[in-house]
Amino acid sequence: MAVSLNILIAALSLIAFSPLCLSSKAYGSGGYLFPQFYDHSCPKAQEIVQLIVAKAFAQDPRMPASLLRLHFHDCFVKGCDASILLDNSGSIISEKRSNPNRNSARGFEVIEEIKHALEQECPETVSCADILALAARDSTVITGGPSWEVPLGRRDARGASLSGSNNDIPAPNNTFQTILTKFKRQGLNLVDLVSLSGSHTIGNSRCTSFRQRLYNQSGNGKPDLTLNQYYASVLRKQCPRSGGDQNLFFLDLVTPFKFDNHYFKNLIMYKGLLSSDEVLFTKNRESKELVELYAENQEAFFEQFARSMVKMGNISPLTGARGEIRRICRRVNHAAY
Ligand code: HEM
Ligand SMILES: *[C@@H]1O[C@H](CO)[C@@H](O)[C@H](O)[C@H]1NC(C)=O
Numbered sequence: 043m044a045v046s047l048n049i050l051i052a053a054l055s056l057i058a059f060s061p062l063c064l065s066s067k068a069y070g071s072g073g074y075l076f077p078q079f080y081d082h083s084c085p086k087a088q089e090i091v092q093l094i095v096a097k098a099f100a101q102d103p104r105m106p107a108s109l110l111r112l113h114f115h116d117c118f119v120k121g122c123d124a125s126i127l128l129d130n131s132g133s134i135i136s137e138k139r140s141n142p143n144r145n146s147a148r149g150f151e152v153i154e155e156i157k158h159a160l161e162q163e164c165p166e167t168v169s170c171a172d173i174l175a176l177a178a179r180d181s182t183v184i185t186g187g188p189s190w191e192v193p194l195g196r197r198d199a200r201g202a203s204l205s206g207s208n209n210d211i212p213a214p215n216n217t218f219q220t221i222l223t224k225f226k227r228q229g230l231n232l233v234d235l236v237s238l239s240g241s242h243t244i245g246n247s248r249c250t251s252f253r254q255r256l257y258n259q260s261g262n263g264k265p266d267l268t269l270n271q272y273y274a275s276v277l278r279k280q281c282p283r284s285g286g287d288q289n290l291f292f293l294d295l296v297t298p299f300k301f302d303n304h305y306f307k308n309l310i311m312y313k314g315l316l317s318s319d320e321v322l323f324t325k326n327r328e329s330k331e332l333v334e335l336y337a338e339n340q341e342a343f344f345e346q347f348a349r350s351m352v353k354m355g356n357i358s359p360l361t362g363a364r365g366e367i368r369r370i371c372r373r374v375n376h377a378a379y
């Protein structure tokens with residue numbers, strides 16, 4: 043009895059730990075991720091990530107926003123493979139210097155701290171890409187947002203793509219259509235675009251990311267008229283025509299540290315901070331209706347957000363024998379110098 047049970051367990055875990063065999067068409071060529079991936083190899087992994095995210099939040103209330111954004115900027119550049127975490131070295135040109143990341147992406151030291159703790163607990167087991175996905179979920183939960191089970195089993199890239207980072211991540215002054223096209227290129231749709239943009243219910247933006255709206259949105263010397271003009275005049279005080287590029291502003295002016303649906307309420311009042319935020323309400327009917335739905339119904343937003351986060355987290359992961367489990371997230375295991 044005990045023997046046959048053991049055999050059964052061995053057989054089951056063989057199946058469970060052979061993601062290559064399970065490579066499912068549903069996940070394309072990306073391979074198969076599942077929430078129980080570390081249940082045997084590192085049972086405390088999720089608890090460790092959560093503890094360190096909580097500690098980081100206690101020290102800096104903005105940190106959950108920064109961690110959530112890191113996962114997004116990772117997944118949109120050749121998949122969720124932790125490429126964003128790599129520093130310059132050998133042949134690697136770091137994504138940290140791309141336009142979307144330079145002077146803006148942050149939280150790297152928290153990811154390294156989590157990685158260090160996980161290497162103590164279970165060496166060379168938990169990927170940096172999975173740490174990013176778990177930290178994004180925990181960051182959402184700790185600020186009051188929804189929770190979800192995170193599919194796991196991503197492996198880490200051995201390279202980065204600076205051009206991918208510059209081109210594939212939407213810019214705050216992109217048109218609605220360009221942003222939607224960039225999402226579609228990742229297998230994400232309009233519903234994912236609107237719900238995931240709800241991440242801007244927490245965190246900050248620098249002046250330089252929305253200045254154009256305050257002074258010369260369309261090249262005619264006029265401000266963006268889809269921005270509440272009183273709000274615009276307040277913003278201009280700290281975001282002058284020139285200088286103050288790095289000055290920080292809340293993306294959600296009402297509840298900047300709370301993951302809620304105020305972001306969507308702001309859009310309806312023309313108080314979205316970024317052009318890419320407001321266009322969700324002003325440039326497309328389907329997207330406008332979703333903004334209205336989420337502004338009315340936080341549950342609907344939370345439910346879709348969780349679904350879309352899982353979908354984003356499934357973008358082209360490295361599985362099976364591809365990639366590696368980095369020991370330190372900012373460099374590959376065998377860097378060529
Ligand atoms: C739809 C297209 C998007 C555009 C154009 C965009 C653009 C931006 C910009 C310009 C900033 C401020 C950067 C700065 O000035 O330092 C920002 C911040 C942020 N973004 Fe997005 N974003 C988009 C979608 C997303 C998505 C899908 C997520 C997450 C799933 C996300 C999460 C965040 C968070 C949490 C912050 C605040 C980060 C912090 O305070 O450190 N964004 N985004
Ligand atoms: C968007 O901003 C970038 C960087 O500031 C600028 O080079 C570009 O011309 C802007 N694009 C549009 C369409 O305004």
Ligand SMILES: *[C@@H]1O[C@H](CO)[C@@H](O)[C@H](O)[C@H]1NC(C)=O
Nearest residue numbers: 257258259260261262263264
């Ligand atoms: C607005 O932008 C246009 C096109 O980029 C430029 O030619 C013009 O000088 C700018 N106007 C002002 C008032 O800055």
